[in-house]
Amino acid sequence: MKARKRVAIRNHSAEANLFARRTFIAFMGVVVLLLLLFSNIFDLEVTSFEKYQTRSNKNRIKVLPVEPNRGLIFDRNGVLLAENRPIYSLEIIAEDVDNITETVAAVSELLDISQDKQDKFLKNLKQKRRFKPVELHPRLSDQQVALFSVNQHKFPGVFIDARLKRYYPFADLTTHTLGYVARINQRDAIKLEEQGQTENYAATRNIGKLGLEKYYESQLHGTVGHQAVEINNQGRVIRTLDYTPPVSGKNLTLTLDIELQMIAKRALSTKRGAIVALDPRDGSILAMYSNPSYDANLFVHGISTKDYKKILNNRQLPLINRTLQGYPPASTIKPFLALLGLEEKIINKHTKIWDPGWYQLENIEHKYRDWKRWGHGWVDLTHSIEQSCNVYYYDLAHKLGIDRISTMMEKFGFGDYTGVDLHEESRAIMPSAQWKRARYNQPWYGGETLSVGIGQSFWTVTPLQLAQAVSVLVNKGQIKVPHLLKSVSHLSAQENGEASIMLTEDVSYDERPPIVIKDNKNWDLVLDAMHNTVQKLGATGYNAFVGAQYDAAGKTGSAQVASIKQDEKYDAQSRAEKQRDNAMFIAFAPYEKPEIVVAVAIENVAQGGGATNAAPVARQMMDQYFGKRVIVSTDSSRHPHHSKQYRVKPVKKSGKR
Template sequence: MLAFGQKSSVNRRRIIIRVVIASFFILFCFGILIYRLWDLQVASYQGLSERAERNRLSLVPISPRRGDIVDRNGVVLARSYRDYTIEIVPAQIKDVNALIEQLREIIPISDLEVRRFKRRLAGAHRFGSVIVRHNITDEEAALFAAHSYRFSGVSLKARWVREYPQGESAAHLIGYIGRISDKDKEYLEKEGLEGEYRGTDVIGKKGIEASYERQLHGKPGWEEVEISASGRPVRVLKRTDPIPGDNLRLSIDLGLQKMAEGLFNNPRSPQRGALVAIEPKTGEVLAYVSAPSFDPNLFIDGIDVENWRRLADSEDAPLLDRPISGTFPIGSTYKPFVALAALELGVRSAETRVPDPGYFEFGGQRFRNAGRAVYGPTNMHKAIVVSSDTYFFSLGPLLGVDRLHDFAIQFGFGKQTGVDLPGEKRGILPSKEWKRKAFKDPKKQVWHTGETISVAVGQGYNALTIMQLAQATAVLAANGVYMRPHIVNWLENPITRKAEQVVKSPEYTVPLKPEHLRVIKSAMTAVTRSGTARSVFAGANYVSAGKTGTAQVFSLKGSRYNAAALNKRLHDHALYMGFAPVDNPKIAVALIVENGGWGARVAAPIARKVFDYWLSPTRPITPEYVSPFVDEDAEAESSPDVEVPAETPKNPEDNMSEVIPDILGATSDPPHRDNTSSENR
């Protein structure tokens, strides 16, 4: 009995101990729970509530409307319009191909659109939204909305789409937009602009679209959207409207632009070349032609490989922006500036007569006049009017290449003129220093006096742009006042309704003596009255000044030039520069017709029609002109017999990376484009 009592006492103590331990354990657990509740409700309340709010709310970017681009009269050149798209989030889709087939049962999706989608998909973030079809009509949008419950991860969205209603007209100066590439993203991150492009997947790639990207793009807006646990939007709580980009009003006149383009693009005789027209007093670019051209609408959502190869592989190089990226010898159009340099530097007076037997002999070599013409004793006025090569051959050694370089660069030759377009080349305005840097072989680094002879007639190592020639002509017309050439005339803010002028005052003035300017302008006026362009400008109701030019493509080496026996690509380039009216210049023009032949016969008629159009008191809105191109009889109408360098290295400062567009359907690297035949001759 005693033993039983002792055993019960021991069991009771064990039970008590277990109860105490269990109680302490329960209290400990409650203590942890209470501490955790306190931590969640008090200590971490602020942070956790913000995180919960962020999970409940989503910030959705709203892309801004890109600014419009219009010509000087308000004609639309580029605009943005609203478009519906069908977009897919890759992370929410298991079988993309099956999904596309299901979508095709509701709305049509072409094979090209599928290729575009898969190309975008390859470079997209898996949680990002990828367009599978755009230009959705209202009927298609309603049909998809009715079946949207079947397609998880697929949504109907609205976006801004760029359109170029003028097609190929003015394409090189307007440029185009394209998808934001990895290189673009690196640039935006470097500049701290990535936040400005939330919700935007395109950026300016070429032309005005690229150079005025920041002004055109605008600023994105935001929507604070409440979302459900499944991730679907419930309601919009707050909205900040986007700020649209500025509208650009260009100095270009579309009527003049299309008329000039038509002269190059006659279907019966299409020509390659460039033309730039500038208002001398303001620097406004009135026309900017690069022929042949392309349709910028092809690049908006990515160009298909067939169209890309057609453009990139064409020997006519339609993607080359000829006025600023093509470099050429400018031939006799350089002579007025060489003559002005001789006057300003005191090398030769205007009255000095130089014998012209039809050639200039130097170092045992004869440099002959074009067509082997003989002009006899020739002063400066006559030399410009009849385009005596011998007269200017003789000026070369007297001026020297360095002094000629330093004088000509003031007019815009051999440097970037400052025009508001990307990719402008400096070209080559030769000097002794340039040659030392351009050639690696020490023997080729030495400048020879005989090389200045070809340079003095716009040949030799000269490789200049038509923009430079047009700007130099405008500066000459404005008596030395250098107004920066510009395509965009006004920036128009659609919110404030205020406009800002881009260029307001001259950059500098070239110091020129009035009497020297009178000599040059008088001679250039005589060119159109009694000189090489007299037949072209006969009957004009205004007085213009100009200079024809014919640039040699290869060395004749003493033989006669015979166009009929040559490949078209070896024909001389035809050039013209001039301004009108002489007393109060309103337009300055420079142009080239590649391999066109004689400047007076091919290039001058184009300038005449441009002057007629712009100076007409009843300027037509849609003028119709017939192309002036004819087959030339070049037996007697050729460039001077000069030495054309076999090797002309490019200016190293012109080595700029090329923008490759988004090419859809390509399975290999983009095709190589060789524009050397057009860029540097």
């Protein structure tokens, strides 16, 4: 008989308790998880809202810099010297083009785009996203713009982009003064970072490289703007959320007179040289031209290697700004030495020396020659400047000594920066015994002092220094800092819905301590002699200013640039061009109340000197400046040989002043 299987009786109460415990544990787990979830949501939405919103916006919103318009530059009469012109470039978005190779070929054939530009485009295309525009041609002509506009419907994805680029309407006429802008390079980027200006140049491609464009870069550039745009996960712009417009750079009005600048270029023609004209009343530069020059517009768009080599290898050296380069001053410094001689009581207005045509130091065989081989005979102070007598200044320099000469000439600004608003200025050289010892470790010799006495030896001056020194002379010791900037203009900020207006601020310049001399009559003695140089029949500058409608004064100079033997006669035609003399001239007018000072330097003239080459150039500058005005000396008792009447002839004035 089989045993009966035992059946266990289920404990429903125990099972119910177990289930309840498990349910409670699960419920508590869910509650904890929900609490954690809500806690995390609270942290995301409340506690850390700003933090994560910022992260989100960084992924969704992109802030793009907007380039400001560069300030314009005008001459003193409102003539535009540097402007911003629209440049049209041809660009392609590859994503919108079915066959990029065929499209590039077709467009290039239509617009006559070179193969080099096509190859460069295809190379750049590989480095950018397909929805980003890539430049095919950087600068379209008006004809190309018109031609493409007519055929644009044939080329989806191809479009013309316009932006502003610097343009100099007068090309080479203003290059050495205005300078130019060009693409920002690595050196510029490092400098901007050091100055903390990197962000302000985030959208800027070009920066001032030379001249006023570089000196006043901070005023001309302006302030960068911004636009906030929404982008998708691929970086494509969906819409613009916010826009902060850039602040345009300030406009500059210069002291330059562009018509006077034109006369300077025409007067120099094919000659190498420089002209500086300034107003001695305030130091404002009216003209500043170096010849030859070059077209700055070539550098704005990125000069080609071929064009750059052409300029760099030009034997006329157009890259040099000759207005800021040192030249031997020659006889133009004789009035300054005469003033020093008067101050030191080594000479007076009646002091005379005998000029046999040469000067000789004691126990020295070498003879220092006068430009007139047979000499000038008995020469006093006035005659020495009128006739530019070398022997008189050999003797004066020997008695003064190099230390007294250099100390006084430094007060006139020789051998130092003038303070002009250009970084390219040279100090030139004002030699002294200490200077020679420091530079060459050699003693100073007496013969070198004699050469300094006629503006030779180591002494060099820039045309700008020379013009400033004449300005100090006519102002009788008052020193005005030469400058190119006259005023600055900018738009006022909008307030209460009012329209912006253009505000113009004149620029003021501090004066340097004046030169104080023992006897103020000495100024007049020297200035009178310079007056005679131009107004007295037979004086060196007379022929150049015959019939002038204004009462001018000046001083000629001819600088020897290569040594000649003791008994050798100088013949320009038999010498290499680089060994020919330089022609120098300084002038001011009107004599009683000077308004303009002109300094002229012309290199390696074929024949003649300052009187025949440089003085006529200064005459053209002054003719342009004064136009039809007649200004003559009114005090005939002070200058008895000036009592003649000036016959006035009408002079065509090419523009207003």
